[in-house]
Structure formats: structure tokens, C-alpha cells
Amino acid sequence: ExxxxxxxxxxxxxxxxxxxxxxxxxxxxxxxxxxxxxLGQGPQFIxxxxxxxxxxxxxxPPRFSGLQFPNYSSELNVNALELDDSALYLCASSYxxxxxxAFFGQGTRLTVV
Amino acid sequence: TQLLExxxxxxxxxxxxxxxxxxxxxxxxxxxxxxxxxxxEGPVLLVTVVTGGEVKKLKRLTFQFGDARKxxxxxxxxxxxxxxxxxxxxxxxxxxxxEKLTFGTGTRLTIIP
Numbered sequence: 001e002x003x004x005x006x007x008x009x010x011x012x013x014x015x016x017x018x019x020x021x022x023x024x025x026x027x028x029x030x031x032x033x034x035x036x037x038x039l040g041q042g043p044q045f046i047x048x049x050x051x052x053x054x055x056x057x058x059x060x061p062p063r064f065s066g067l068q069f070p071n072y073s074s075e076l077n078v079n080a081l082e083l084d085d086s087a088l089y090l091c092a093s094s095y096x097x098x099x100x101x102a103f104f105g106q107g108t109r110l111t112v113v
Numbered sequence: 114t115q116l117l118e119x120x121x122x123x124x125x126x127x128x129x130x131x132x133x134x135x136x137x138x139x140x141x142x143x144x145x146x147x148x149x150x151x152x153x154e155g156p157v158l159l160v161t162v163v164t165g166g167e168v169k170k171l172k173r174l175t176f177q178f179g180d181a182r183k184x185x186x187x188x189x190x191x192x193x194x195x196x197x198x199x200x201x202x203x204x205x206x207x208x209x210x211x212e213k214l215t216f217g218t219g220t221r222l223t224i225i226p
Contacts, residue, residue, distance in 0.1 A: 004155075033214070042117075042201050042216030043156070056213050090155050092214075101146070102214065104155030 003027060004093050006105035013081050013112050021076040021108045023091030031055070032074040033102065034066060035090040043090055049074055050096055078110075086112045116140050117204055117217035125223040126192060134187045134200055134220045142204035145178055145185045146214070150199040192224045 003026035013019050025032050031050045035043035045058035049068035063079040072093070078085060088109050092102035117138045126132055136145070144163045148156035160169050162178035162185065169176045173196075175188040185202055199221050203214040 035214075035216075040219075042119075042203075042219045043214075045213050045215070048213065058213075092155075101158045101161060103158070104148075106153070107155050109153070 004091060004103050004105035006089075006091050006108050008108060009106065010109045011111070013110065015081055015083060015112055017081050018077065018079045019081060019110060021078075021089050021091075021110070023074045023076070023093075023105060025072045025074065025091075025093030026103050029093035029095050029103070030072050031094045031096045032068055032072065033092045033094070034074070034076045035092065036060070037088040037090055037107070039087070046076070081112045083112050086110060116215050117202055119200075119202060119217040119220050121220060122218065123221050123223075125225060127225050128193060129191055132189050132192055132222070134189075134222070136185045136187075136202035136217050138183050138204065140204070140206075141182050142206060142215075143182070144205045145182070146203045146205070147176055147185070147187055148201045148203060150201060150219075156201055192222075194224045194226050197222060197224050 005024045007022045033048040034046040036046055037043040046060050046064055047057040047066055048055045052068045065077045067075045088107045090107045091105045094102045117136055120135045144161055146161045147159045149159055150156040160176045165180045165182045167178045173190045177186050199219050201219050202217040205214055
């Protein structure tokens with residue numbers, strides 16, 4: 001167990017709706033990254049937060065947004081959901097110093113219908 | 114754009130056999146990591162390799178980083194059913210840690226008892 005927890009574990013939304021996914025990072029970690037993993041694919045980097053500020057973004061549209069809180073927990077928000085947004089959303093926490101490992105949560109399975 | 118190609122994509126072998134999974138790229142990475150992912154769960158870190166030519170062993174698993182830091186391999190000796198899972202390689206470009214990991218396409222391994 002990594003100590004990274006995500007909620008909810010499963011979610012079904014309708015196209016056009018908005019969704020918020022949550023991540024509690026491992027104790028001592030100040031960096032949170034979000035990834036989208038479509039079925040049968042490797043995870044794709046969405047963005048990263050370091051000390052409450054966005055620190056890099058992948059090739060995702062602006063309707064994907066995020067927040068990091070003072071306790072280093074994080075949220076991923078997706079507006080105007082599309083069918084292709086259906087995926088496993090993974091949160092990973094790490095401590096930004098040297099070569100460090102990322103510890104992943106169990107993910108949130110989002111289904112858009 | 115998937116910068117890391119893994120092969121084979123699927124592999125099904127008998128218990129006790131040996132196997133090798135490859136992770137190739139045209140890009141140089143500062144470090145490369147291997148993860149194993151079970152269905153419905155997040156990836157779990159197996160190893161991080163940093164130096165070109167580096168070899169790391171984890172029980173029956175042997176990981177090697179290419180001399181040019183563009184490719185890597187995972188060799189499993191005497192495979193067991195517990196080795197079944199999705200194996201992902203991931204490269205990091207930053208020297209500050211594993212931010213912005215670029216994941217490979219994955220190798221789905223099935224060990225038949």
C-alpha cells in the first residue's frame with residue numbers, strides 16, 4: 001500500500017457534466033501528478049502540482065483543471081465531459097528532490113455515458 | 114505521442130519459463146522506471162535505473178538500462194503465476210525526480226500454471 005488514496009473509486013457521469021476527483025498524497029510528499037489511463041494504454045500525463053502551483057502540463061485541453069491544497073492533497077476537475085474521457089484516472093505523489101519514485105493511488109474509474 | 118515502445122504487447126507463457134520484455138525509445142531519459150499494474154489498481158513501482166548500462170536485480174527480475182539511456186529490458190527467470198500483470202516502463206526527463214513520466218504502451222503478461 002502506497003499511502004496515496006483516491007476518491008471515489010468508481011464514477012458514472014453523463015456527457016456534458018462536470019466531475020471532481022480527489023487525491024490524498026503520501027505523508028511527506030509535496031508533489032502530485034495526475035495521469036489518464038485509457039483502456040489498454042499506458043498512463044498519459046495530465047499535469048502536476050508542486051507546492052500548490054501547476055508545474056507542467058501534458059497535452060490535455062483547458063477543461064481539465066486542478067488544484068493542490070496546503071496539505072498537498074489535490075483535485076482534478078473535468079468540465080463538459082466527453083465520452084472519450086472515460087478512463088482510469090491516477091494520482092501519483094512524490095517528493096521533489098533528486099531521483100524519487102512516484103507512488104500511485106488505486107485510481108478512479110470514470111465512465112461517461 | 115507515445116515515445117516509449119514496449120514489446121511484446123502481450124505475452125503468455127508457462128510457469129517456469131524465462132521471458133524478456135523490452136522498452137525502446139529514440140529519446141534519452143535521465144531515469145527509467147518499471148511498474149507492475151494489477152487490474153483495477155494503480156501501478157506499483159518495481160525499480161528505478163539511472164545510469165547507462167546499469168543492471169538491477171529484484172529476486173527473479175533483472176532490469177537493465179541501455180548504455181545510451183534510451184532503452185531498457187526486464188528479464189524474468191522461472192516465471193510464476195504471481196508475475197501476471199501489466200508491466201509498464203516509464204521515462205523521466207527531469208533531474209529533479211520523476212515528474213512528467215512518459216509511460217510505455219505496456220506489456221500484458223500472463224503466466225499459465
